[in-house]
Amino acid sequence: xxxxxxxxxxxxxxxxxxxxxxxxxxxxxxxxFNRIQAGTKATTLGTMLFLAGIAIAxxxxxxxxxxxxxxxxxxxxxxxxxxxxxAHHTGIxxxxxxxxxxxxxxxxxxxxxxxxxDEQEIAAAKSKGGER
Amino acid sequence: xxxxVIVVILLLGTWLLLSADVLMSTTSVAGSIAAxxxxxxxxxxxxxxxxMLYKNIRLTPKALVYLLFYxxxxxxxxxxxxxxxxxxxxxxxxxxxxxxxxxxxNLISPLGRLVLANSITLTPGTLTVDIQGDSLYIHWIxxxxxxxxxxxxxxxxxxxxxxxxxxx
Numbered sequence: 332x333x334x335x336x337x338x339x340x341x342x343x344x345x346x347x348x349x350x351x352x353x354x355x356x357x358x359x360x361x362x363x364f365n366r367i368q369a370g371t372k373a374t375t376l377g378t379m380l381f382l383a384g385i386a387i388a389x390x391x392x393x394x395x396x397x398x399x400x401x402x403x404x405x406x407x408x409x410x411x412x413x414x415x416x417x418a419h420h421t422g423i424x425x426x427x428x429x430x431x432x433x434x435x436x437x438x439x440x441x442x443x444x445x446x447x448x449d450e451q452e453i454a455a456a457k458s459k460g461g462e463r
Numbered sequence: 464x465x466x467x468v469i470v471v472i473l474l475l476g477t478w479l480l481l482s483a484d485v486l487m488s489t490t491s492v493a494g495s496i497a498a499x500x501x502x503x504x505x506x507x508x509x510x511x512x513x514x515m516l517y518k519n520i521r522l523t524p525k526a527l528v529y530l531l532f533y534x535x536x537x538x539x540x541x542x543x544x545x546x547x548x549x550x551x552x553x554x555x556x557x558x559x560x561x562x563x564x565x566x567x568x569n570l571i572s573p574l575g576r577l578v579l580a581n582s583i584t585l586t587p588g589t590l591t592v593d594i595q596g597d598s599l600y601i602h603w604i605x606x607x608x609x610x611x612x613x614x615x616x617x618x619x620x621x622x623x624x625x626x627x628x629x630x631x
Contacts, residue, residue, distance in 0.1 A: 360559070
């Protein structure tokens with residue numbers, strides 16, 4: 332009982348360490364994409380370890396915690412991907428350190444109408460704001 | 464048929480995990496499991512026909528072994544990813560060299576591509592930004608190479624060898 336509590340605490344603590352590193356990454360990284368990178372990986376493993384620690388301390392909760400871990404593994408990368416994708420589509424500026432952007436080249440070549448549409452919407456929204 | 468069976472198994476698995484503590488303390492375990500089977504089958508029959516997501520999954524012995532083995536490959540990659548991010552975040556000079564590179568995938572099935580994109584997102588320094596056709600656009604925190612061929616080799620190949628066997 333005592334030992335499982337301590338072992339679970341240690342595992343949970345290591346998980347929260349990864350969460351702390353993830354938060355530090357979000358503060359330190361230069362642009363949105365790199366921030367998402369730091370945030371996604373650290374929160375996934377951090378939360379997994381945190382829940383694993385609880386599972387060690389309280390074995391009767393293992394099935395539900397396992398389910399939680401599975402949901403996190405499947406949903407976390409999807410949400411990060413959607414954030415990054417929408418950020419790129421709305422033309423969020425990338426860090427000056429960025430070496431190359433194949434995606435921007437592709438959308439330029441195709442003369443993507445959706446991108447132009449987005450820009451028009453943004454311009455329209457700005458002019459509306461100006462009128463007020 | 465295969466699609467429905469897999470949906471039933473997934474639903475039943477979720478139900479069993481959710482109700483495990485009740486199952487352990489109840490006297491009619493068989494009844495609870497039977498209720499789960501009935502409800503899962505009903506839900507699968509009602510809703511699983513819309514998207515045949517699991518239609519192309521392969522159930523050969525080799526594919527099943529790889530399916531069991533894949534989480535280990537994935538967890539190892541996830542651990543390396545975290546240590547990598549930790550190293551970058553903690554070093555004072557913030558050693559990053561970001562780029563969005565295009566990589567190609569041989570996977571055809573939507574489910575296989577979904578698992579590949581998710582795996583890439585959770586592994587060292589890579590984040591799937593967009594998919595167009597058979598091209599994935601990856602934000603790479605430390606772009607070692609920027610041409611399509613070698614980037615594909617470095618980012619995709621490790622997962623694809625497993626996923627090709629499982630999902631095709």
